[in-house]
Amino acid sequence: MARRPQLTGRAAVLAVVVCAIAMSLAYPVREYVAQRRDIAQLEQQQARELAAIKEQEDRSRRLMDPGYTRRLARERLFYCDPGKKCYVVMNERPAQGKGATAAKKIARPPWYQTLWESVEAADTGNGKKAAEAGG
Template identity: 40%
Template sequence: MSTARTRRGRSGGPRRRTTSRPVRAGSRAAADSRPGRRTTRSASRSTATRRGPRFSGRAVVLGVLVLLLALTLAGPVRQYVAGRQELAALAAEREDLSRRATELQAQLDRQSDPAYIAQRARERLTYVLPGDRLVVVGDAGDPGDTADPPAGEAGTDAEVPWYEGLLGSLAAADGDPTPPGS
């Protein structure tokens, strides 16, 4: 046996056994028998044959919790958004009301001014201050008017008392052609 060890150049240690069997191309035994090569199991081969479920239990529980949280928060979030919209509408209404209050305050200040009151009284009620001259355009009953009155009304205003004129106008409005005092 010592001659066999010296022939191969090995001294001491376990002896490696070699086989002279033919090896097929692509077989695993040929890849493992090469010297200096590490042998590792192929991970792709073991996962390809053994396939687990698509979702683990933890992923399903996490998905259910996220869905439950979304459903729980949907109502309060909707109320929050509606509240913000209502606040915006109320702020716009407040701006309108404050503008209207400013306008009304300015009108109140104007109406408390005696000059404004006198001007409005002269315009609406045709008041005249002492020393002013009133000129009315288009009135037929003006004493300075020399135009003839319309036909059929000559002298009727001076002869009829005011209450009979009122009753006559009411009768004319009702459609009665004869006045009540005639």
């Protein structure tokens, strides 16, 4: 009795047809997935842009309010209403925590002075002074 071959002609043709169909569908499916991803990114970008537009419209609406613009002029430009006396205090320091901030700040020489002192100390061979200038 003769043995039948493992791979018949019909099976080979069927395998080639299945591979051709798979290959022809791979590219459109990949493009579909890429386009869906692009659409999702564009929708997110559109949502961000709409939020920015809404924020700008709110700011525009606030700027149209005379009370808001008057308050901004007083705060930023030190505008004074006619008939009122306004004072601007120069070099104002906060009253609270004066001593605490002064205690925290240690008088340090500028960096270039420290650098130059360390160079001079290294030139004279005085290692102790160089170590002090570096710290």
